[in-house]
Amino acid sequence: MSEHNLISVDLAKNVFQLCAMTDRMNIVFNRQLKRKDLARFMATQKPVEVVMEACYSSHYWGRCFAAMGHQVRLLPAQHVEIAMVPLGRMGGPGTFESAGDRITANAPASLVDPAQALFFNAGS
Numbered sequence: 541m542s543e544h545n546l547i548s549v550d551l552a553k554n555v556f557q558l559c560a561m562t563d564r565m566n567i568v569f570n571r572q573l574k575r576k577d578l579a580r581f582m583a584t585q586k587p588v589e590v591v592m593e594a595c596y597s598s599h600y601w602g603r604c605f606a607a608m609g610h611q612v613r614l615l616p617a618q619h620v621e622i623a624m625v626p627l628g629r630m631g632g633p634g635t636f637e638s639a640g641d642r643i644t645a646n647a648p649a650s651l652v653d654p655a656q657a658l659f660f661n662a663g664s
Contacts, residue, residue: 544568547585547610549592551601560588583608593617 544560556578560568573581578601582590587609592598594614602612 544588546589546591547582549590549601551592551595551597579604582610585610587611589613591615 543562545563546561548559548561550557550559554575556573556575557570558573558581559570562568582605585608588611590602590605590610590612592601592612592614594616598614602614606612
């Protein structure tokens with residue numbers, strides 16, 4: 541199995557979607573984890589880059605993952621929505637269809653090119 545160097549996390553209330561990718565953006569795994577299992581799973585992963593959409597809980601999880609040795613990058617929500625457009629998820633004017641967590645977990649990962657995206661660190 542390929543070594544992943546990036547984990548994209550789609551945060552939610554109870555179930556999270558994680559998509560691990562190689563440096564060539566090949567998907568290694570795409571799985572769901574419950575809230576109680578997320579920290580334990582991330583602690584077992586080698587230090588990698590973790591990308592998440594900035595939201596109400598991303599700073600909390602970002603600090604947790606950083607304490608485990610991961611490099612955390614948060615993306616503004618409007619950048620993640622733009623990344624979903626090429627995935628064919630544009631609904632009516634200014635709206636997005638529910639893409640499903642397996643697809644939306646890929647959207648932050650598609651923006652990891654530092655020359656193209658605006659990142660910021662998790663707050664303290």
